[in-house]
Amino acid sequence: MARPSLEVADILNRHGEAYLARHRLSRGQLKVMGAIRACRTAALGGHVMACGDCDHAAIAYNSCRNRHCPRCQGAAAKDWLADRQADLLPVPYYHLVFTLPASIAAVAYQNKAEVYGLLFRAAAETLATIASDPRHLGARIGFTSVLHTWGSAMTHHPHLHIIAPGGGLSPDGARWISCRSGFFLPVRVLSRLFRRLFLEGLAALHAAGRLAFQGNLADLTEADAFASMLAPLRRADWVVYAKRPFGGPEAVLAYLARYTHRVAIANSRIIAVDRHRVTFRWKDYRARSTGKGRRKTMTLTAHEFIRRFLLHVLPDGFHRIRHYGLLASSRRADTIVRIRQIIAATTPDDIARDDVPVAAAQPEQASEPHPPCPCCGGRMILVERFAPGTAPRTILAVRIDTS
Structure with a gap:
């Protein structure tokens, strides 16, 4: 290519x-x-x-x-996706997004490891708690979380993309409990619990002295100032968004291919570079129009472009893709096999054949490690x-x- x-x-x-x-x-x-x-x-x-x-x-x-690196992530995503095929289940999959408020995003930038880690934990506990409640699903679930820290214009916008099978195992592990068709978990309930868990966790980090503040946030070192900053956030609506279920396992993989190893901007979005400026394509998600009406171009000074790109450098060793619950890495393979057996035992044969995941298909022939000669095909x-x-x-x- x-x-x-x-x-x-x-x-x-x-x-x-x-x-x-x-x-x-x-x-x-x-x-x-x-x-x-x-x-x-x-x-x-x-x-x-x-x-x-x-x-x-x-x-x-x-x-x-x-x-x-925008150049390297395509190959990395391809390798990662090959491993994920074995994890797919013959059930609908759902996509959820957990977003931090703008005022928290500023704190997160100065405390990336602590606050991004808290974002993962709070979202995971929220989903596991609500899913286990018999009033909602009453099951143990599994899911994959992917951290993005950018908006389309490369501004700092930390949020989690979460992919989850539409159901879970009963508490005794003997049955697969499916969610209602087209509905996973109530987003309003998720939003309120997520808000409470995150703010409690953030206050605990501050009390333990694990947050640092610089520049115009320096005053937040004081407990009273920090508490005042958090107060209005306890009453605000936090954004938790649930999209419609994917069309099938192939759609899940296609989505993961786009999101898991994405960086702040793809090279393909850069239109022009001159001595002072950079022009690139972006999507304005706040615009009322959809489709092409959201697709715009933006021109920044080269230094502002670099500044925005570097906003999204993660701390060394920080994992931006994490698996939880039934998909946790330690026993994932055994759990997936058991769930497939349970689902197969309770699913009519004609339905099961229609919903066979990609992983169950015959694997493709491995490609040669090097392409053929472009001159003679040798x-x-x-x-x-x-x-x-x-x-x-x-x-x-x-x-x-x-x-």
Whole structure:
């Protein structure tokens, strides 16, 4: 696949040094900038592939594999999705979104590990508690949560996307309890419990001295000021959104492919870059119109573009994809097998055949590790690996592949 004509790496290469001269960055932000700028260049080394049937050869530079790099996440998502196919169940799946209020988002930015972690815990406890209530579902559920910290314009907008099967196991583990058709759990009830659990957790973090405040938030170090900031949030409506169920297992995988390894902006959205500005496509979700009416372009100074992109660098070691309940990693495989057996035993054969998940289909043939020769279709052979910062020794008419 041909690389986009413009990339985040191009913007960082053109304007990164000037930005660094004027701004103080964290170690994590510096690491991300360096990785993206070096990705698939000689700085990371690479290898030479040559065709065994003709004289064609190509240099392929190594990827940085940084999780914030727009170039690298496509391949990472593909590998991750291959593993997730085995987890799919023959039931409807639901998509929920838990969003933090804007005033909390400012606190979250200065305390990413603590507040983002609390967001995961509060949302997970909310779903598990309401689902286990006999008045709603009365079952133990499982789900996957994915953290996004951006809006379409790359502003700081932390929220969780959650994918959950439409049902769960009975308390004794003997039955599968399906949710009502087209309805998972009541969002108003979820919203209120989520608000209470999150604010209680945030107050506990503050009382334990685990939150830091800088700049215009410095006053929140004081307990009274922090309590005053939280007070109106206890009465506000918090956004918990539940979408319609997916059309089937294939739709679940297609959604996950778009969301799990997404970064703040895809290279394909960048339209133009000049000496001072960057123009990109974005969606205005507040616009009343839908479809094309929401699709707009935005032009920022290059430095503002870089600032917004770096807002979303996560702390080292922080997991932005997490599995809970029945899908928790420790015993997920055994649990999935047991649930499938329970569902199969209680589902008519004609319905079961219509709802077989993607994982039950015959696996596709594994693709070759290297593409065929673009000139003659022959087999490309690895002839040399070269270290970062060095050039290949092989003397051939080579093509450089940065796709």
